[in-house]
Amino acid sequence: MDIGARLREVRILRGMSLRNLARKVGVSASFISQVEQNKCQPSLDTLQRISEALEVTTSYLLEPEDNGVSAPKEVLELRIPNRLKYLSTLADFLKSVCQNHEVPTEDMENILLAVDEASTNVIKYAYQVGPLNYFKLRVSFDRNLVQIDLLDQGRRFNPLEDRHFDKEKFTGDEEGLGIGIQVMKKVMDDVRYRYSANDGNHLTLIKRISQSKGNGQ
Amino acid sequence: MKIEVIDTQRNGIHLIKVEGRLDASFSSQLEDEIDTVLEQKTKSIILDFSEVTYLSSSGLRVLLSINKETEGDGGLVLINLRDIVKKVIEVAELDNYLTQAKTVEEAMAILEAKSKAK
Numbered sequence: 001m002d003i004g005a006r007l008r009e010v011r012i013l014r015g016m017s018l019r020n021l022a023r024k025v026g027v028s029a030s031f032i033s034q035v036e037q038n039k040c041q042p043s044l045d046t047l048q049r050i051s052e053a054l055e056v057t058t059s060y061l062l063e064p065e066d067n068g069v070s071a072p073k074e075v076l077e078l079r080i081p082n083r084l085k086y087l088s089t090l091a092d093f094l095k096s097v098c099q100n101h102e103v104p105t106e107d108m109e110n111i112l113l114a115v116d117e118a119s120t121n122v123i124k125y126a127y128q129v130g131p132l133n134y135f136k137l138r139v140s141f142d143r144n145l146v147q148i149d150l151l152d153q154g155r156r157f158n159p160l161e162d163r164h165f166d167k168e169k170f171t172g173d174e175e176g177l178g179i180g181i182q183v184m185k186k187v188m189d190d191v192r193y194r195y196s197a198n199d200g201n202h203l204t205l206i207k208r209i210s211q212s213k214g215n216g217q
Numbered sequence: 218m219k220i221e222v223i224d225t226q227r228n229g230i231h232l233i234k235v236e237g238r239l240d241a242s243f244s245s246q247l248e249d250e251i252d253t254v255l256e257q258k259t260k261s262i263i264l265d266f267s268e269v270t271y272l273s274s275s276g277l278r279v280l281l282s283i284n285k286e287t288e289g290d291g292g293l294v295l296i297n298l299r300d301i302v303k304k305v306i307e308v309a310e311l312d313n314y315l316t317q318a319k320t321v322e323e324a325m326a327i328l329e330a331k332s333k334a335k
Contacts, residue, residue, distance in 0.1 A: 084242035091240075091271070109301055116273050120241040167314055170281060177281075179309050180274035186308050 004038040006061055010054050011036075013145060013189060013208055024053035055143055078137045080119070082127040082154070087116055090137065101141050107209050110187035111146060114205050117180035118150050118159065126154030126201050144209040153200040159184075160193045221268075222250040230261040230328055232321060236268035239276030248279045255283075260291030261328045263321060267297035272305045280315055292316070292331045294324035 011021055011032075022029040027046065034040045035050075042050065044058075051058040078093055080086050091112050098108040115137070122135050135152035159181055170177070185191050190206040221236040231254055237243055254262065262283065284293045294316045298306075306312050318324040 084240075087240045087242050088238055091238075109304070113273065113305065116240055116271075120273065120275060124241065167281075167311075170285060177274070177278055179277055179311075182310075183274055183305065183308050 002038055003061055004036045007032075007050065007054075008036040009190075010056055010061070013206065014054055015208075016054070021050070021053055025049045060142065074142075075138060075140045077139075079134045080137060082123045082129065082133045082135060082152075084120070084123055084129075087119060087123075090119055091116060094137075094139065097139055098146075101146075103146065104210050107146075107207060111148065111205075111207050114184045114188045114191075114207075115148055115150075117184045118148075118203055118205060120180065121157065121159045122150055122152045122154065122201070122203075125159075126152050126157040128155070130154075146207045146209060148205040148207075150203045150205075151199060151201070156195050157201055158193050158195070159203065160191065222247065224250075224254060226259070227321075228325065228329075229259045230263060230325055231257075231259060232263045232265065234265040234268065238271040239269055239279070240271060240273045241275035244273075244276040244279045247276070248282065251279075251283050255286055260287045261332065262287055262291065262293050263318075263324045263328070264293065264295050265297050265321075266295055266299070266302055269299065269302055272302045274305075274309065277305065277309055277311060281311070284315060292328050294318050294327050296321060296324050 011018075018029040018032050022032050025032070025046065026049065031040070031042075032050075035042050047061065048058055051061055054061075076097055078090070080090055094112055094115055095108065098111060103111070119135070119137070123129060127133055127135075133153065135150060135154070138149040138151070140147045140149075184205070187207075188205045189208045190204070192204045192206075194202050196202070221234075223234040225232050233251070233254070235247060239247060251262070264280075264283075280293070280295070287293045296318050298317060303312075303317075306315060306317075316327060318327060
């Protein structure tokens with residue numbers, strides 16, 4: 001990811017408008033916009049002020065391409081068999097990681113829910129259960145952002161493709177109603193999917209942690 | 218962890234206590250258990266969710282399926298839902314679709330009123 005895209009991503013996750021960020025940095029909104037479009041390069045001093053305003057390190061904004069995945073400071077990885085019975089193990093792992101990072105209860109519950117839905121999709125639709133295989137769960141923490149990446153080598157499956165649950169048409173037997181996707185999108189701040197021949201399916205879930213950090217029960 | 222289903226009948230209404238985590242792995246167990254209940258004459262079901270610690274869209278699908286199966290001839294009411302379970306139902310925008318009650322008595326009144334209305 002280039003600096004412009006990264007800047008824009010962080011700014012939006014911080015819920016900051018162009019104008020708001022520009023004011024904090026002491027530049028014009030159009031300047032920020034041009035940086036985001038990689039039409040101009042900020043000086044090192046300006047970049048530092050932008051990083052401070054966004055509460056990230058300068059190196060986070062400058063970080064070189066890493067398959068488009070941000071590489072924040074602390075990263076935990078778990079390899080999980082493509083079996084539904086491990087969903088609860090996965091939930092226990094994530095719960096413990098979130099508690100370690102003092103993620104407030106409500107944010108943690110949302111993360112657990114989204115990851116459970118996403119992992120269910122990987123097992124049921126990318127691997128279609130099938131022979132024993134593994135998918136990877138990567139959890140990264142950076143300040144008040146939690147990023148979860150799910151990587152699998154199953155068949156190409158984009159969970160974000162449009163599906164809308166229609167209560168009236170539901171006969172009682174269908175699977176894959178799209179409710180899980182709806183839930184996942186609602187409880188996370190950003191959900192992205194990409195596919196490449198090397199990496200297979202790659203779903204990224206991002207959650208901005210509420211300011212009441214540490215107040216969770 | 219597994220799903221425990223305890224079924225008792227009161228006034229022809231099934232009161233079923235469900236225990237456990239209703240994710241993609243365990244919700245099919247609930248569906249299997251309820252399928253045997255649905256073979257019986259009475260299709261009025263109260264599900265006591267006081268010991269359900271988690272609900273995902275897979276669990277929701279099972280609830281929608283039971284709801285559909287019972288709607289013409291009985292009904293489904295959920296009671297004693299934990300906040301986390303309520304929240305999932307709300308996020309999925311199904312709170313107006315799945316009937317909820319606070320107590321067994323309230324749930325029975327809803328189901329009895331439904332059967333009288335037929």
